[in-house]
Amino acid sequence: MLKKKTMINTDYVMPKDNYGKNIWKFLANEMKPKGKFLTPFNIISIPIMILGLVLIVIRFWKGIGSITNLTQEVPWGLWIGFDVVTGVAFAGGAYVITFIVYILNVKKYHSIVRVTVLNGFLAYVFYAGALLLDLGRPWNVVNPIIGNGFGTSSVLFLVAWHFLLYMFAQLIEFSPAVAEWLGAKRAHKILSGMTIAAVIFGITLSTLHQSGLGALYLMAKDKIHPLWYSEFIPILFFVSSIFAGLSLVILEGSISQKVFFTQISDKNHKSHSSIVVGLAKICGVTMFVYFFLQVIVIVHGQHWNLLNTPMGYWYLTEMFGFVLFPMLLFIYSYRRNSSLVAMIAAVIAMLGVIINRLNVTVIGYRWDAVTHYYPSWMEIVVTLAVIFTEIWIFRWVINRMPVLRESPSWAKNNK
Numbered sequence: 001m002l003k004k005k006t007m008i009n010t011d012y013v014m015p016k017d018n019y020g021k022n023i024w025k026f027l028a029n030e031m032k033p034k035g036k037f038l039t040p041f042n043i044i045s046i047p048i049m050i051l052g053l054v055l056i057v058i059r060f061w062k063g064i065g066s067i068t069n070l071t072q073e074v075p076w077g078l079w080i081g082f083d084v085v086t087g088v089a090f091a092g093g094a095y096v097i098t099f100i101v102y103i104l105n106v107k108k109y110h111s112i113v114r115v116t117v118l119n120g121f122l123a124y125v126f127y128a129g130a131l132l133l134d135l136g137r138p139w140n141v142v143n144p145i146i147g148n149g150f151g152t153s154s155v156l157f158l159v160a161w162h163f164l165l166y167m168f169a170q171l172i173e174f175s176p177a178v179a180e181w182l183g184a185k186r187a188h189k190i191l192s193g194m195t196i197a198a199v200i201f202g203i204t205l206s207t208l209h210q211s212g213l214g215a216l217y218l219m220a221k222d223k224i225h226p227l228w229y230s231e232f233i234p235i236l237f238f239v240s241s242i243f244a245g246l247s248l249v250i251l252e253g254s255i256s257q258k259v260f261f262t263q264i265s266d267k268n269h270k271s272h273s274s275i276v277v278g279l280a281k282i283c284g285v286t287m288f289v290y291f292f293l294q295v296i297v298i299v300h301g302q303h304w305n306l307l308n309t310p311m312g313y314w315y316l317t318e319m320f321g322f323v324l325f326p327m328l329l330f331i332y333s334y335r336r337n338s339s340l341v342a343m344i345a346a347v348i349a350m351l352g353v354i355i356n357r358l359n360v361t362v363i364g365y366r367w368d369a370v371t372h373y374y375p376s377w378m379e380i381v382v383t384l385a386v387i388f389t390e391i392w393i394f395r396w397v398i399n400r401m402p403v404l405r406e407s408p409s410w411a412k413n414n415k
Contacts, residue, residue, distance in 0.1 A: 023182075034399050045388040052385020055378050056133065064136050067378035074366055076134070078375035081361030083130035083383055085213055086354050087123055089237070092245030094120025094170060095206035096282075102199045109275060111268045114177055114403045115256065116249055119394065121170040126390045128163065133382065155215045162209030169202030180411045181401040188411055211238040217360060225364035227306055227315045230297045233360070239290045243283040244353040247346035250276050250283075254343050260398055263405040273339040280342035283349065284330035291323050311367065318359065322352025 059067050070077050097116045100106045132138045143149055144160040151157065172194050179188035214237030221229055230236075257264065257272055298304070306312045329345035332338070362373065398404060402411075 026182075030400050041391075045392070048381060049385045049388050049392075052382045052388075055382050056385075059133060059382075060138075064134070067376060067382070069373055069376045069379070071373070073369065074373040075136075076365075077362060077373055078379045078383060079130050079134040081358050082354070083386060084127050084134075085361050086357040087127040087130070088210065088213060089241045089244040089353055089357060090248045090350070091120040091123035091127075092206070092210060092241035093249040094173075094245065095203045096242055096245055097249065098173065098199045099203050102196060103203070108271070108278065111271065112249065112253060112275060114174065115252070115398070117170055117173045118177075118397060118403055119248070119252060120245075121167065121174055122390050122394055124163065124167045124170065126386055128167070130383075130386055155212060155218075159209050159212040159216065162205045162212060166202055166205040166209065169198045169205060172198035173202060176411070177401045177403055177407075180407055185410060207238060210241040211235065213237055214360075220365070223366050224360060225311055225367045226301065226303050227298075227311060228356075228360045228364040230301055232293065232297055236290065236293060236297075239286060239293065240353055240356065243286040243290070243349055246279045246283050246286075247349040247353075250279050250342055250346040251350065254339070256398075256404060260404050263398070265406055268404075273337075276339040276342050277334055277337055280330045280345065281334040283345070284327055284334060287323060287327035287330065287349065291319065291327060294319060294323070311364070314359075314363075318352060318355050322348060322355055326352060 055067050064070060068077060068079075094117050097109055097113055101110050101113050132141060135141060144154075144156045145164065147154070147157050172191065175191040176188055176195065179185075179191055211234035214233035214235075217224060217229070217233055218231065253272065253276065257269065261269070298307075307316060326345040326349040329341055329348065333341035333345060362375075366373070402408065
């Protein structure tokens with residue numbers, strides 16, 4: 001039960017004018033830790049982040065083969081399959097929520113726009129970093145962007161540009177919060193005026209590259225198991241990114257209600273359950289579309305005989321256990337107005353997305369090879385270190401900028 005009146009965090013002091021010498025003093029003060037330091041999360045995450053940093057140094061010092069199990073036959077492993085392909089799907093909540101709020105003008109979800117965009121922006125930045133880890137020659141990362149050796153009509157060229165431009169679009173979408181934090185009124189007015197254009201541009205880019213990631217695997221027809229390969233992979237990737245991103249929004253929002261409760265107003269506390277149930281409805285409908293498309297793919301591909309195989313059993317587990325089941329839970333949560341059931345459904349749906357993306361990129365990739373790829377413990381540690389670092393920065397921003405808390409009065413009148 002929430003208290004009748006929530007105490008808003010008073011540690012945050014909006015500077016009146018930081019365009020002078022006080023800006024450095026202000027920033028130095030903001031770098032100081034806030035709250036308890038020896039929390040369970042910090043105790044667990046800090047050693048993993050330190051070990052991950054050491055392993056990253058070794059990776060760039062001795063080469064990618066020094067800490068990974070990647071080979072010439074399997075050049076893409078956990079860092080691509082999970083950190084990039086799966087992570088980008090979970091970042092899909094940003095383009096969905098901004099579309100609902102700014103394009104459809106549904107004000108009900110306005111209170112979660114900033115935190116969703118922040119999560120999406122950080123996800124793209126860190127997954128771009130994870131991509132650099134996976135490149136044997138990271139300094140050649142500019143090649144797909146300039147079309148060198150690929151051509152401007154290649155899928156990789158399009159994905160690279162969509163990825164890069166969408167990060168800038170999200171930065172512009174979130175920039176008013178940074179301006180409010182710094183007390184930059186003039187900059188805030190300019191950046192707020194750019195928001196709608198950035199949202200429209202960002203939604204277009206995001207829908208393209210969500211499907212574009214799937215299009216990359218169209219070139220691996222002979223390497224991906226037939227149950228997970230089809231010419232409809234781009235569409236399936238796009239549709240799954242909708243409920244994947246919203247499932248993360250539901251889970252993250254529920255956790256934030258507990259962790260950052262001092263920064264959330266009574267009004268937003270009370271509206272949380274309604275928001276979660278509304279998102280559950282969207283997830284349920286989208287998962288029905290996704291499940292229906294998967295059935296069409298099976299019928300179209302005529303792969304019925306493959307269902308009675310070990311890989312077929314695994315495929316049916318994914319479809320019924322991690323798509324159909326959470327879909328029914330989402331529908332039930334909406335009909336019963338239960339945010340708890342919606343959160344449970346969100347967790348299961350997220351696991352399903354992880355399983356599906358790994359089935360396409362790792363488990364079902366070269367499934368018939370004599371020697372199978374398994375990520376090394378060092379690859380797993382680096383992945384965890386990337387995730388924990390992202391959470392640390394997310395928490396730092398939340399504790400200092402008006403993301404969950406209300407914007408200052410001058411900002412509301414400055415739009």
